[in-house]
Amino acid sequence: MSKSNLTRRGVLKTGAVAGAGVALPTIFTSSASAFTNDPGSASTVKFGFNVPQTGPYADEGMDELRAQELAVEHINGMGDGGMLNTFSSKALDGTGLLGKKVEFVTGDTQTKSDAARASAKSMIEKDGVIMINGGSSSGVAIAVQGLCQDAGIIFMAGLTHSNDTTGKDKKRNGFRHFFNAYMSGAALAPVLAKQYGKDRRAYHLTADYTWGWTQEESIAAATEALGWETVQKERTPFGVGDYSSYITPVLNSGADVLILNHYGRDMINSINQAVQFGLRDKMVNGKQFEIVVPLYSELMAEGAGEAIKGVYGSMNWNWQLTDEGTKAFVKSFGEKYGRPPSNSAQTCYVQTVLYADAVARAGSFNPCAVVEALEGFEFDGLGNGPTLYRADDHQCFKDVLVMKGKENPTNQFDILEIVDITPRAQVEYAPDHPMFAGGDLGECNPGA
């Protein structure tokens, strides 16, 4: 019979020594780097572009990718420089970023939060990206923003319009240039009241996730404040395709306005089907039935075709603006891709440039230095007039556009017209506004 010398104390001692040994390299690694994915002395630095390449918002995602690629070209000194020539900050000189060439990797969010998180995680851990930029879909943006906060990466949100992104789910490492649902309501409601009168009954069809909910809340509050009544708020599953069973109940609801809180291909399907079921030809309560799409995009309008003629909505930016920044961007983008950029493309381009500029001004890739450079930053020349990155919630404040589907388009891209440029003051709100309450930016996380 063999005798074992194994004692409880011996096992503990051996375990402690082994544990310290295993932990040692990690301790050295973390002290070597002050923040996640520090490029150190490498000659390149990598950005991660996480956009929907599949799913109902894929058209927007593909346009975002075009703009992101263009932004990297301009930062590296290729092409005509685009908005870098009109940007009020002159920290970027077209030689890359702090002496490093910018590279990028792309990921497909599939317009799903879990896929977007997996893609972002892979970019951070395997590709070593220093910043993630992308959207579309607020569900995705909020999920990735949370991940970036935990990982110590800067998240420059792309197209995300839910109040929650810079409301209850805001994070210190996350920044949004795009406008939000509250701003859409504040800009759109007065125009709607002027066009359709103050005695209207609205029926909401709403995409059933964070963006749809906050847009429904914002538009209903803004229109009710002007005298409209909300008849019904109906939630529709994301990416449902056939909306006929949601549209037919509208016909007998007594509503005389249908508000479509849908985006991307969902909106293309719902508005086309609403028109096919004769909604726009109906007279209800002695008034012409109207459809409103609070959040517009050029790509959606293109997809919806005839159905959007005369339909009102709001946008963050449009290529038909006449400021110098817009002209420079439309020229660069148009010459490279043969089409004008969408507002989702513009926001991603601007966000990539703003991040690079913040790094250049801060003289560091450290996320906390970048956060400091972006908070309270005021700039101009990027297409939306004078803009503020508010420090309290990391939301950009600028003018908002009210748009209308053009009655007589002259070409494929001439489908929307700018009805009103709502001044920034009209869409501003207090950081503790009830629709944005409950969140906390928390502390900057450099990670590592």
Place this chain on the structure above:
Amino acid sequence: MDAILLQILNGLDKGSAYAMIALGLTLIFGTLGVVNFAHGALFMIGAFCAVTLNRILNLSYTVVDETQKDFLGNPLKVDVPYVKGIFGDAFGNAIIDWSVPLAILFSIPIMLAVGYAMERGLIKHFYKRPHADQILVTFGLAIVMQEIVKYFFGANPIPTPAPDALKGSIDFGVLVGLDVNAVVYPAWRFVYFCFAALVIGGVFAFLQFTTFGMVVRAGMADRETVGLLGINIDRRFTIMFGIAAAVAGLAGVMYAPINSPNYHMGMDFLVLSFVVVVVGGMGSLPGAVAAGFLLGILESFASMNEVKALLPGIDQIIIYLVAIIILLTRPRGLMGRKGVMED
């Protein structure tokens, strides 16, 4: 009254798709005894026949039109489809515009071939195997077909428009003496219903009034005896498989303008179509058609706000609820025959 009429109409187009897919499923089950989980994929392939023909007809060359300017002020580049170059502007445009109805002709030989290849290449090896094996192999086949389509066409839905003349609406209210604009129904959805009625009627007529159909019906009733009479029933059943595939494919072709085709659309319909088959009665062709329309219309009524106010969420579960009730009260389904799936 107008609300009820509209819900009935609205149920008809979905019911038409359910009925056509379920009819094919039942045909295959009734003839070959195979539970075909790849049938939804055949519906999807039909829809992609419409997409493919549309793309072929839109193959273009580029010309520069100096008289027009693009958004940057440069001369406009215009894509001219070859079809227009060959047939002239007016006729070329008409061919492209009517690409979905033309895809009916395009899809029939393709679907017959796909059905034939599926049956001879794979499914015939599983006739004597348990239903569970058949379900697994056909389900696997459906996934393979989906992935092939995804590889070539991508994962995004591809808009495939109906002809301009059929894009508008029909004012049904006026036809039945109601007010103008009281019941407006999309024209293409009505076309879809008429087309489905025609296809379903055609299949029944084929089985009822042709010698081939008579033999197939005899084979469905007693395969062994028909075989003993010296008739090659297997060959006829293979042809029936091709016909069932073509019916599912045609349902898919015409559905393309209603819901932009994507690689996953077959799966969305498959589960519901199986419920339709079970409710109608396994092996019963009239049962499948009747149950298809019945469940389509019930689903439509369940989406009315008045109904949802009483029973929240009923629109999502109505089909399954009806299936449970029918299976509890009539285990063979509405028109199921004794002895089918009961051995």
